[in-house]
Amino acid sequence: MIDRNEKEKGLIGKAIEGEASAFGLLYDKYQPKIYRFILLKVSRREEAEDLTHQVFLSAWKHVEQFQDKGFPFSSWLFRIARNKVIDYYRTKKTSVPLDEIPEEIAKIAQSDGFDALADKMELERIYLLLQFLTDLQQEIILLRFVEGLSYKEIASITGKNSGAVRVLQHRAIKKLKQLANNKKQ
Amino acid sequence: MFDDDTIIRALQSLRAIEPDKDFSKKSRLLILASPHKNGVQEPDITGDMNINTGRWIVVRSLRIASFTAVAIFLSVAIYYATTQFSPLFLPGLDQSSIVAEADMVDQKITIEVEQIDHFSAVTKESNQLLDGVTKSSFDHLNSSAIGSETSQIDGLSGQSDTQLNNQLNTILQQIQ
Numbered sequence: 125m126i127d128r129n130e131k132e133k134g135l136i137g138k139a140i141e142g143e144a145s146a147f148g149l150l151y152d153k154y155q156p157k158i159y160r161f162i163l164l165k166v167s168r169r170e171e172a173e174d175l176t177h178q179v180f181l182s183a184w185k186h187v188e189q190f191q192d193k194g195f196p197f198s199s200w201l202f203r204i205a206r207n208k209v210i211d212y213y214r215t216k217k218t219s220v221p222l223d224e225i226p227e228e229i230a231k232i233a234q235s236d237g238f239d240a241l242a243d244k245m246e247l248e249r250i251y252l253l254l255q256f257l258t259d260l261q262q263e264i265i266l267l268r269f270v271e272g273l274s275y276k277e278i279a280s281i282t283g284k285n286s287g288a289v290r291v292l293q294h295r296a297i298k299k300l301k302q303l304a305n306n307k308k309q
Numbered sequence: 310m311f312d313d314d315t316i317i318r319a320l321q322s323l324r325a326i327e328p329d330k331d332f333s334k335k336s337r338l339l340i341l342a343s344p345h346k347n348g349v350q351e352p353d354i355t356g357d358m359n360i361n362t363g364r365w366i367v368v369r370s371l372r373i374a375s376f377t378a379v380a381i382f383l384s385v386a387i388y389y390a391t392t393q394f395s396p397l398f399l400p401g402l403d404q405s406s407i408v409a410e411a412d413m414v415d416q417k418i419t420i421e422v423e424q425i426d427h428f429s430a431v432t433k434e435s436n437q438l439l440d441g442v443t444k445s446s447f448d449h450l451n452s453s454a455i456g457s458e459t460s461q462i463d464g465l466s467g468q469s470d471t472q473l474n475n476q477l478n479t480i481l482q483q484i485q
Binding site for chain 1: 310311312313315316317319320321322323324325326327328329332333336337339340341343345346
């Protein structure tokens, strides 16, 4: 049986050779993660869709630049996504609306998984409080707890070392806790 | 009260966010239809790779390989035909040496033509001089005059030197 990583390496190799169907499989696997990451960063669906499209288009056109450093292909995609979001804020000069809940977040809060009203409110509050974190803290929190990446992988995406990522994550959670409890009071 | 677990649980619930399916489908098609550096574009593939896709790749590869082979064959054939079947083609012949040799032959021909012209002019002048000589009269070469001079000389053989000298002077004055 072929190892999962080996299968992914095979797909990347074929994509580098120009095989669109191989890249299509990589797209299917990672597109929801990249979209989610971008949406939580820009908070607007249209912009998130546009940026997600740009990320995968760039990846397809420059897939031969991917260097296997032992991390999944998604690490490279997250790095592209991160740069696209930075460019987006640099050129558009817009900021995330601090009191607006995106449609997607509202839908999750209304889904069956959130029976208690308290849980729904907690979700919406945490989302809003994320906007008070620095860009780097926000990225680390999203990559660690939403996408479930390892410290090493996050370090490779953000360009920090694993120790710095741990410290930043600790500070971010602490800040979220303080903000959430202050507001509640 | 918010604690670490509550915050982490709320964050993990954000995993339920999914992109719109129509958007994902359209975006996928557009990306895969866009040109790639290695240039192998494929037909509309929206799902996993199947047997038809694999067959298409094989056919496409074979087609590219056959086009390349034909192009190489034609290039070689044209090169071979233009070199081997050319009327000017002589194997092992250096083109620069041929040109140098041709220049030498040309110079030799030019020199020879100049010599022919020179000889022609000299011959013409000689002919003109000979014509002039044959057409002019030479009395002293007349046979009767030579005969009378001989008889006179013969008649003088018995005379003294003084007489002989006088007679010779007279003859020379006559000739002049």
